[in-house]
């Protein structure tokens with residue numbers, strides 16, 4: 001069996017990741033990063049910078065390794081995309097090869113905006129395998145997105161990419177590749193490695209087996225301790241894998257002690273301050289949530305790679321008499337939605353009353369950037385930021401339930417405080433990633449008319465639930481605080 005670069009990168013992150021990827025793929029979570037922000041779209045654009053390139057077909061043609069060899073041998077070929085090499089039981093596909101005399105520049109394309117350390121490992125695997133297969137390498141480069149680029153329209157993407165020479169960095173590291181391959185073969189020949197969740201599960205990428213590993217040993221693995229990257233390895237080294245088994249004197253952080261104690265107790269802890277603070281908020285109360293998208297390759301004039309671009313909001317307005325109104329905005333025309341988004345927002349939020357959000361940094365940042373973009377709305381938008389009240393720190397400081405399993409995300413808190421409201425009751429949009437993908441599918445016309453209509457309704461329902469969730473969480477905290485009194 002041949003290993004791929006993806007397999008080897010998984011092995012570098014964690015031997016169990018590699019083992020599960022090959023032996024138990026069925027345990028992987030299905031969540032996918034939207035195609036707007038993945039390498040696929042970036043690669044497609046980057047390849048346009050090499051007008052004379054010929055692509056090696058991975059499927060449906062001759063053997064890709066033979067195709068590559070023919071192209072390498074043909075002196076009229078200057079550029080090859082997806083050149084295939086195999087050596088030492090590893091196969092790789094190189095994004096771009098450019099002929100330089102008798103040698104080749106090897107270019108790896110990344111959707112990021114800078115050279116990250118793990119890219120050096122990634123390219124080392126490509127380059128070492130290609131070299132072992134006989135490729136004469138001149139320079140090794142990484143081509144990435146230029147985050148200073150501003151799209152001026154008319155499909156003019158001149159300046160979108162930057163190439164950095166990483167030859168020395170790669171050559172300093174590539175000698176370990178054959179040894180790693182041998183180690184990984186041993187991992188695959190053995191049983192599932194015993195590795196527990198720690199900080200490495202998110203570095204350099206969020207592991208697709210996290211859900212599986214979170215529940216395989218115990219419902220409350222120590223890796224769930226929030227910001228536990230220092231203490232978790234110590235606990236594991238001492239054979240402690242379950243939060244409930246942590247001796248009290250091993251913890252220094254008040255939050256870790258709270259999570260441990262509440263988990264052992266098996267029931268929620270709510271401090272009365274939560275209700276007292278929330279009761280004091282004025283009316284009307286505006287519960288607000290945004291959905292946004294980032295394009296690696298900007299599609300709207302005046303925007304930059306990875307800029308947060310809001311396309312949807314939901315707002316529940318709670319009046320003093322208990323009445324609840326709902327307003328919303330969603331533009332699926334495919335045009336830049338920001339001006340209409342901002343105008344409708346200012347109109348709905350009027351001039352008084354707290355604007356309640358969950359984790360204010362994102363909403364405040366979006367509003368600030370809209371204020372910079374649309375000078376005629378600037379003062380009204382910035383005034384909204386002055387009224388923002390963040391619900392997250394209230395929940396974080398005064399509430400914890402064992403079922404939240406170390407997280408205060410709204411999706412973890414809601415089932416504990418308002419179990420009748422469920423994201424799982426929604427249609428095809430049940431989280432932020434699905435919201436982004438659905439928005440993209442709609443604006444790119446990837447669905448039938450009916451399909452687009454259904455997805456639009458699903459998007460509206462999803463964002464609406466986010467703000468209704470805040471209403472119910474607030475009410476429940478107030479109500480339960482009074483009961484605790």
Ligand code: SF4
Nearest residue numbers: 014017201207210213
């Ligand atoms: S979740 Fe963590 S421990 Fe589990 S396979 Fe992935 S990296 Fe390894």
